[in-house]
Amino acid sequence: MSKDRKEADLYSRRNFITAVTLLVSTITAQSASAGIDVSGLRTDGGGGNPTLKEQLKAYDGSAASRANQLKEITSSTTSSQPSLAASNRPSLDVEEQGTIASWAYRAAPGLTPRLTRTGPLGNLFRYDDQVVAPSNLQQRSLSITFEFPSDWLQLDKFLGGITYVDQRNGDRLYVLRTKLPDGERLATINKKFMGSSIFDPQGVIVKSQGVEVDEYKVTSSKVLTECPNDMCATRRRFQIKYYTVTGNGLRVERRALVDAYEVTPTGDVYMMMTSINAVKFEAGGIERDTAEAIVNSFRINIECLWL
Known part of the structure; x- marks a missing residue:
C-alpha cells in the first residue's frame, strides 16, 4: 500500500472516531439535562432566563446538581427522619412534631404504595398509603389517599416523604405534617x-426546592368541614401566594393550594399542598384544574381514632 493511501486511511479513521466521540458527548449532555420544560415560564423581569432554566432542571431528580441537593436534604433532615421504633409502636416513628412543616413520613418506606389507575381515560393514579401517626396515639399509622396524573414523577423517594412533580412545567404536590401551637x-x-x-x-419545602422564598402571603382560607365535638376531622383549605428567587435575583411567582386535616386531640395537622406557576393559576385552565382536583381528592382516615 502506498504512503499516500495509508495516510488517507488513517485520516478517515480519525474522523470516524472524532464523530463517534462527539455523538456520545451530545447524547450524554442531552440525557443529563433532560428535565422540566421551562421555555414558556414567565418571571418578574422577563422570561426564558437561562439561570432559571438551570435551576428548574435540578428539580426533577436529573443531573449531578440534583444528587448534591438530595445529599444536602439528607444531612439537614437526619434528625427528623423516621427511626426504628419499639416493638409496640409503629415500624417507623418520628420525633416530637414541631410547628415547622415536615414530610408526613410513610409508615413503610421500603414498600411501594398502591397505585390504581382511574379517571375516564385511565390517566390518573389513585394513591393509597399509610403515614406515621402522632406518637401519643395508639394507632401505628394513618391511611391517606389522593389522585394525581399518572405521568407525574415521584421525587425524594428514599427520604420517606411523598412528593410528585409534573416534569413539563414544575407543578408539584406534597404531603406534609405540622403541629398547631398549644391551645389552637x-x-x-x-x-x-x-x-x-x-x-x-x-x-422541607424551602430545603427541598433549594431556592430562597422571598415573600409569601396566605391570601384566603375556608373551613370545609368543622367538627366542634372532635368526632371527625376538621378540614380547612388555604390559598397561598409566594415568590422564589433565582441566582441572579429574578422572582418567580407561584400559587399554592393547601388542604389540611386536624388530628385531635394531638393538634397534629396532615395536609396536601399543590404548587403551580402564578400566571397559569390566574389564567385558569388544565393546570389549575389539576391542582384543585388533587387537593379535592386528598383524604386521611381519622375515624379510627375514636373506635
Whole structure:
C-alpha cells in the first residue's frame, strides 16, 4: 500500500472516531439535562432566563446538581427522619412534631404504595398509603389517599416523604405534617400560621426546592368541614401566594393550594399542598384544574381514632 493511501486511511479513521466521540458527548449532555420544560415560564423581569432554566432542571431528580441537593436534604433532615421504633409502636416513628412543616413520613418506606389507575381515560393514579401517626396515639399509622396524573414523577423517594412533580412545567404536590401551637384549633387559628409553618427556612419545602422564598402571603382560607365535638376531622383549605428567587435575583411567582386535616386531640395537622406557576393559576385552565382536583381528592382516615 502506498504512503499516500495509508495516510488517507488513517485520516478517515480519525474522523470516524472524532464523530463517534462527539455523538456520545451530545447524547450524554442531552440525557443529563433532560428535565422540566421551562421555555414558556414567565418571571418578574422577563422570561426564558437561562439561570432559571438551570435551576428548574435540578428539580426533577436529573443531573449531578440534583444528587448534591438530595445529599444536602439528607444531612439537614437526619434528625427528623423516621427511626426504628419499639416493638409496640409503629415500624417507623418520628420525633416530637414541631410547628415547622415536615414530610408526613410513610409508615413503610421500603414498600411501594398502591397505585390504581382511574379517571375516564385511565390517566390518573389513585394513591393509597399509610403515614406515621402522632406518637401519643395508639394507632401505628394513618391511611391517606389522593389522585394525581399518572405521568407525574415521584421525587425524594428514599427520604420517606411523598412528593410528585409534573416534569413539563414544575407543578408539584406534597404531603406534609405540622403541629398547631398549644391551645389552637385548625378551624380558628390565624391563617398566617399556615404560611409561616410551610415556608419556614428550616422546613422541607424551602430545603427541598433549594431556592430562597422571598415573600409569601396566605391570601384566603375556608373551613370545609368543622367538627366542634372532635368526632371527625376538621378540614380547612388555604390559598397561598409566594415568590422564589433565582441566582441572579429574578422572582418567580407561584400559587399554592393547601388542604389540611386536624388530628385531635394531638393538634397534629396532615395536609396536601399543590404548587403551580402564578400566571397559569390566574389564567385558569388544565393546570389549575389539576391542582384543585388533587387537593379535592386528598383524604386521611381519622375515624379510627375514636373506635
